[in-house]
Amino acid sequence: MEKNRNILVVDDDPDFVDAIRIILEGASYSVDFAYDSKSGYEKLMSNTPDLLLLDVMMGRGAEGIIFARKMRKEEKLKKLPVLMITSIREQTGFFFPGQVEHPHFLPVDELVEKPVEAKTLLKKIEALLVKA
Amino acid sequence: MSEKKPAVLVIDDDEAIRDSCSQVLQKSGFAVTLSSDGNEGLEKTMAMKPDLVLLDLKMPGIGGMEVLEKMLQLDDQIVVIVITGYPTIESAVEAIKKGAYDFLPKPFTGEELRVVVRRGIERRNLVIESNQLRREKERLEKNFISMVSHQLRSPLANVQQYFEVILQGFAGDMTPKQREILEKQQRNVTELLKLIEDWLSMARIDREVVQKRLQSVSPAELFEGIREALEPMAAKDNVQLKFASLKALPCASAVPELMKEAFSNLIHNAVKYNRPGGEVSVTGRAGDDFVEIEIADTGIGIEEAALPRIFDEFFRPQEAPGEKTGFGLGLAITRKIIDAHSGSIHASSTPGRGTTFTVLLPKA
Numbered sequence: 001m002e003k004n005r006n007i008l009v010v011d012d013d014p015d016f017v018d019a020i021r022i023i024l025e026g027a028s029y030s031v032d033f034a035y036d037s038k039s040g041y042e043k044l045m046s047n048t049p050d051l052l053l054l055d056v057m058m059g060r061g062a063e064g065i066i067f068a069r070k071m072r073k074e075e076k077l078k079k080l081p082v083l084m085i086t087s088i089r090e091q092t093g094f095f096f097p098g099q100v101e102h103p104h105f106l107p108v109d110e111l112v113e114k115p116v117e118a119k120t121l122l123k124k125i126e127a128l129l130v131k132a
Numbered sequence: 133m134s135e136k137k138p139a140v141l142v143i144d145d146d147e148a149i150r151d152s153c154s155q156v157l158q159k160s161g162f163a164v165t166l167s168s169d170g171n172e173g174l175e176k177t178m179a180m181k182p183d184l185v186l187l188d189l190k191m192p193g194i195g196g197m198e199v200l201e202k203m204l205q206l207d208d209q210i211v212v213i214v215i216t217g218y219p220t221i222e223s224a225v226e227a228i229k230k231g232a233y234d235f236l237p238k239p240f241t242g243e244e245l246r247v248v249v250r251r252g253i254e255r256r257n258l259v260i261e262s263n264q265l266r267r268e269k270e271r272l273e274k275n276f277i278s279m280v281s282h283q284l285r286s287p288l289a290n291v292q293q294y295f296e297v298i299l300q301g302f303a304g305d306m307t308p309k310q311r312e313i314l315e316k317q318q319r320n321v322t323e324l325l326k327l328i329e330d331w332l333s334m335a336r337i338d339r340e341v342v343q344k345r346l347q348s349v350s351p352a353e354l355f356e357g358i359r360e361a362l363e364p365m366a367a368k369d370n371v372q373l374k375f376a377s378l379k380a381l382p383c384a385s386a387v388p389e390l391m392k393e394a395f396s397n398l399i400h401n402a403v404k405y406n407r408p409g410g411e412v413s414v415t416g417r418a419g420d421d422f423v424e425i426e427i428a429d430t431g432i433g434i435e436e437a438a439l440p441r442i443f444d445e446f447f448r449p450q451e452a453p454g455e456k457t458g459f460g461l462g463l464a465i466t467r468k469i470i471d472a473h474s475g476s477i478h479a480s481s482t483p484g485r486g487t488t489f490t491v492l493l494p495k496a
Contacts, residue, residue, distance in 0.1 A: 013286060013290065015287075015290040015293075016286075016289070016290050016293055019290065019296070020293070022297045022302045022303060026301075026302040087285055087289050114285075114290075114293065115289045115290075115292035115296060115325075116293070116296075117296060118296055118300040119300075
């Protein structure tokens with residue numbers, strides 16, 4: 001498997017980012033991160049990663065969703081694999097685990113829930129990178 | 133109520149009644165407004181929003197009954213006391229059926245008036261207060277849910293995430309003893325997260341949302357999914373899951389994920405409170421308007437005294453043998469889900485022999 005691919009983690013929770021970073025680096029990915037959507041977006045534009053891990057609930061609400069919508073309008077980010085991380089479903093259009101209530105609502109490729117098993121996370125990332 | 137005087141509107145075509153009411157009530161500390169006919173009375177009701185209205189039933193023009201109905205449409209918390217010219221109990225009863233709070237037969241003394249009006253104002257204050265409390269409660273519940281979602285769940289999810297990092301070896305080696313301790317703590321946090329999840333789904337099950345999302349659900353398919361999920365647990369406890377063929381059953385009108393949750397809870401309990409070598413049988417029947425599902429176990433049963441309380445939040449009847457009990461939310465969630473579907477759930481039990489849950493769901 002091709003390693004040392006770049007992953008950008010955008011999440012406003014430093015502890016969560018830290019734990020995820022350890023897992024990803026343990027699996028030989030290069031990890032960059034941002035704690036808010038603004039700097040996350042700048043990093044995404046200036047140094048586009050191979051995959052984006054994006055938190056739903058940031059700042060004052062579901063900023064991750066706005067983030068995902070906005071980036072899909074950029075030509076160079078249109079095809080970037082996005083794995084969305086969520087800890088709350090009911091406020092974001094998700095009703096029950098694994099079920100997206102409005103599939104067109106979220107322009108992301110996959111979802112994981114906090115906390116996420118290392119195995120699951122790595123498997124999903126790998127699958128998205130292979131597909132990309 | 134010392135700052136603001138309770139406002140009373142008197143609607144009566146009889147000037148003598150208006151004046152005497154006004155005198156008596158003002159002396160007793162009420163702010164009184166007078167009106168001589170129904171239409172004017174309604175206008176004043178809209179303009180000044182009185183706490184209480186004394187309304188004569190027998191007036192020329194628009195009659196008292198009609199005024200009463202319109203008034204309650206304007207303000208459903210308003211307290212209306214009808215004055216009946218003739219002590220005809222029929223018209224008083226009719227007025228009360230329409231929503232009047234009390235009646236006052238003419239002629240009445242000043243003291244009678246004061247007593248009835250004071251009682252009416254107390255009623256008004258209670259109604260307002262309970263509505264305020266209800267609204268406050270709803271607001272708190274809503275805020276608390278999002279507070280729980282974010283503030284309580286996030287740090288726990290982080291703890292869990294770090295456990296995962298350590299236990300999967302991403303932070304270096306550890307001794308078997310250290311691993312054992314961490315695994316125990318991981319289980320504790322998992323339980324806590326489960327409690328929060330349950331509690332959230334409890335608060336989230338909303339009748340309106342459910343009614344909007346109803347679809348045709350085949351019981352056979354539903355239980356096939358549940359069987360797959362719960363078979364391993366049942367096998368571990370040496371409990372046999374026996375599903376009758378549900379293929380012939382008509383579809384129920386339900387939200388599939390919620391139904392899965394409701395019945396999984398029931399079957400999970402039926403396994404958990406069973407005995408080794410016991411069984412759980414699921415059977416179904418079609419009624420005229422309902423699909424009936426019965427889940428019977430051969431478990432420890434529920435004491436008669438506990439039976440009415442098993443659907444209460446946080447109620448736990450007894451310890452499951454050899455296992456820590458949950459938080460007592462499973463059945464509460466199940467009932468809430470079934471209620472939101474306009475269905476019903478009923479339990480019967482013989483201690484030592486087993487429990488049977490009967491669920492009725494509307495046909496699709």
